[in-house]
Amino acid sequence: MAIDAATVRKVAKLARIAEPExxxxxxxxxxxxxxxxxxxxxxxxxxxxEPMTSAVSMSAPLRDDVVTEGGDPERVLSNAPRRAGDFFxxxxxxx
Amino acid sequence: MSGLTDxxxxxxxxxxxxxxxxxxxxxxxxxxxxxxxRPLNAFVLETPEKALEMARxxxxxxxxxxxxxxxxxxxxxxxLFCTEGVQTTAGSRILGTFTPTYESTVTSQLWRDGAVxxxxxxxxxxxxxxxxxxxxxxxxxxxxxxxxxxxxxxxxGSSGGSAAAVAAGLCLGATATDTGGxxxxxxxxxxxxxxxxxxxxxxxxxxxxxxxxxxxxGPIARTVEDAAILLKSMSGHDPKDSTSLNTxxxxxxxxxxxxxxxxRIGIPKExxxxxxxxxxxxxxxxxxxxxxxxxxxxxEVSLPHTRYALPAYYIVAPAEASSNLARYDGMRYGLRVExxxxxETYEKSRAAGFGEEVKxxxxxxxxxxxxxxxxxxxxxxxxVRRRIADDxxxxxxxxxxxxxxxxxxxxxxxxxxxxxxxAMYLNDIFTxxxxxxxxxxxxxxxxxxxxxxxxxxxxxxxxLDEGLLFSLGGAIEKAxxxxxxxxxxx
Numbered sequence: 223m224a225i226d227a228a229t230v231r232k233v234a235k236l237a238r239i240a241e242p243e244x245x246x247x248x249x250x251x252x253x254x255x256x257x258x259x260x261x262x263x264x265x266x267x268x269x270x271x272e273p274m275t276s277a278v279s280m281s282a283p284l285r286d287d288v289v290t291e292g293g294d295p296e297r298v299l300s301n302a303p304r305r306a307g308d309f310f311x312x313x314x315x316x317x
Numbered sequence: 318m319s320g321l322t323d324x325x326x327x328x329x330x331x332x333x334x335x336x337x338x339x340x341x342x343x344x345x346x347x348x349x350x351x352x353x354x355r356p357l358n359a360f361v362l363e364t365p366e367k368a369l370e371m372a373r374x375x376x377x378x379x380x381x382x383x384x385x386x387x388x389x390x391x392x393x394x395x396x397l398f399c400t401e402g403v404q405t406t407a408g409s410r411i412l413g414t415f416t417p418t419y420e421s422t423v424t425s426q427l428w429r430d431g432a433v434x435x436x437x438x439x440x441x442x443x444x445x446x447x448x449x450x451x452x453x454x455x456x457x458x459x460x461x462x463x464x465x466x467x468x469x470x471x472x473x474g475s476s477g478g479s480a481a482a483v484a485a486g487l488c489l490g491a492t493a494t495d496t497g498g499x500x501x502x503x504x505x506x507x508x509x510x511x512x513x514x515x516x517x518x519x520x521x522x523x524x525x526x527x528x529x530x531x532x533x534x535g536p537i538a539r540t541v542e543d544a545a546i547l548l549k550s551m552s553g554h555d556p557k558d559s560t561s562l563n564t565x566x567x568x569x570x571x572x573x574x575x576x577x578x579x580x581r582i583g584i585p586k587e588x589x590x591x592x593x594x595x596x597x598x599x600x601x602x603x604x605x606x607x608x609x610x611x612x613x614x615x616x617e618v619s620l621p622h623t624r625y626a627l628p629a630y631y632i633v634a635p636a637e638a639s640s641n642l643a644r645y646d647g648m649r650y651g652l653r654v655e656x657x658x659x660x661e662t663y664e665k666s667r668a669a670g671f672g673e674e675v676k677x678x679x680x681x682x683x684x685x686x687x688x689x690x691x692x693x694x695x696x697x698x699x700x701v702r703r704r705i706a707d708d709x710x711x712x713x714x715x716x717x718x719x720x721x722x723x724x725x726x727x728x729x730x731x732x733x734x735x736x737x738x739x740a741m742y743l744n745d746i747f748t749x750x751x752x753x754x755x756x757x758x759x760x761x762x763x764x765x766x767x768x769x770x771x772x773x774x775x776x777x778x779x780x781l782d783e784g785l786l787f788s789l790g791g792a793i794e795k796a797x798x799x800x801x802x803x804x805x806x807x
Contacts, residue, residue, distance in 0.1 A: 225684070229684070230680070233684045237639060237679050237680055237683040238646070238663040239668050240661075240664035241668065241676075242668075253677070253680060256631065256677075256681060256738060259628060260628040260631055260694070261628075262624075262625065263629060263632070263694075264697075266625055266700075268697060268700035268701060272703060273699035273702075273703065274699050274706060274753075275530065276560065277517070277531070277752075277755025278516055278517050278560065278755055280562075282559055283559055283563075300416070301413075301414075301415050301418075301649070301650035301651070303650070310648060310649055313658060314659070
C-alpha cells in the first residue's frame, strides 16, 4: 500500500519529528518501498494463531512495593539540559 | 613485551595467573595498539587512564590472591552499555553529553570479575544497522581488506566496533548486543566468534533499548573458549530486568572441547536461498562434513516460515523502537533544541538528534502502530512471529542444534548497500529468525573466501542450550583451524 505525503506528515507529527518539506516525498517513497516488501506477510495463514508478544513465556514477576532507591536529586538531575535548583526546566506547558 | 596483544583471553588469564605478565603491562600494550589503530574508528571513546587505574587495582588483587575469573583482562564495551561516569552515546547525537550515573548490570558483572575497560566501542546508531554506517560518529572500517584492494570494507553491524576491535587486536574481547544479528553478522565478517544467548540470559538493565522483546547482550571474542568465559560472567538473573531468566548459569567454558558424537544436527532447507554465493554454500557443506566427521548425525529439517522472518522483524522491531525512543525528548537528558513551544522543542530536538535510518524506523513503527493499521500489520506480525517460533520447536523435536551460514555474503564495501534499505536488511536473513524465537545463536569463523575475507557458520540451539553450542562451536573451530588475522595496514 502506497504511503503518500500526507501520511508521512501525519506520522512524523505523531512521532514528534520535524521533517523538512524536502524530505517528505523521498520518505514517502522509501516507506512505500519498505511496506510493499512487508506486504508478503499477508500470505501467511495466521488463523487461530496466538500473537507472540514475548520471546519467553513467563508471567511478570512481582516485587515488594517498597522504595529501593531515591533521595538523590544530584544524580537524577546531573544530565539535565537545563535545571534550576532541584528542578528540570522545561518549556511552558499551559499557556 | 612483543606478542602481548597476540594472546587469547584464556592465554592472557594463564599468564596473569602465573604472574608472567601484569595487567598493567597487558593493558599498556592494548592502549598502544588502540592509539595506533585510530584509522579504524572502532572507538567512540578511549579510556586509557581508567584502564590503567583498573589494571593496577587488578594487579593489587592478584598480589593479595583475591583475583576474579576475568581479573586484569582488557575489554572493549559497545557504547550501548551505560557506564557510570563515562559518556554513553548509543552512536547517536541525541544523547548529547549524557553521562550515566549508574552501571549496566552486564558491565558491572565484568568489573565484579576483575575485567579492565579500555574504551567505548562504535556502533550503528541505537544498534539500527548492519554495516556501522548509521553511527553519528562515522563508520568503523574493517581491519580486513580484499586481497590486492584498498577499498574500505564494513566490519558489519551493529556491533561493528566490537568485532573490528577484537579482530584487530585492540582488546581481548568485547561486549556486544544482538537484536536481529548484530553480534553474529559482524563476527562472521571479521573472523571472530560471537554468541547471542537465549533471550533473558543476560540482563538488559542499563543497555540502551532498541527493541526490548528482541535485544540480547553477548560477547565477541577471538576463540570459542574466550566467548564462553565472557558469557559466563555476563549472564545471570537480575531482578532489575523483568524478562531476566531466574536460572542457573552453567560453567560454559567446560563445554568447549566436549565430544559432540551422536548429536543430531539439523540443516534447514529453506536457508538455501536463491542467489546465495557458491562460496557460502561450499562453506556450509564443509561445516556439515566437519560435524559428520566429529560423529554428528546430519538431518534435513524444514523451517517453512523462514522467508517471512525479515518482514515480520521490520514490523516488530520498529514498533518497539518507536515506543522505546519516545523517551528522547530533550527534557531530562541529552540534546535539546529550543522551539517556540513544548511540541516544537520535541520536534526540533528529535529532528536534530536522530539520524536518517533511526527516523525511518521510528516512522515505520509509528505507522504500523497507528489507528487503522495495528491489526493489519503489528498484530499480524506477532502471529507470524509465533509461526516462526513454532517452526523451531518442531525442528528441535528431531535435532539437537541447527547449522546454517551466518550471513549471505562476506563483508561488503562501505557505501555499497547504502542506497536501498531493503537490500541492507537482507544481511540479517539467517540471523533474525533466532531473535524472533528467542533462541541462542553463535557465529564461528570457518574459512576465507576467494578474496581473502572471513566467512562464518551459525549454530542455533534450544532455549538455554548455549553449552551445546560451545561444544559444537569448539568442534568446528578445531576442524576449521581458522587462524587468519587481518594484515595490518593501519
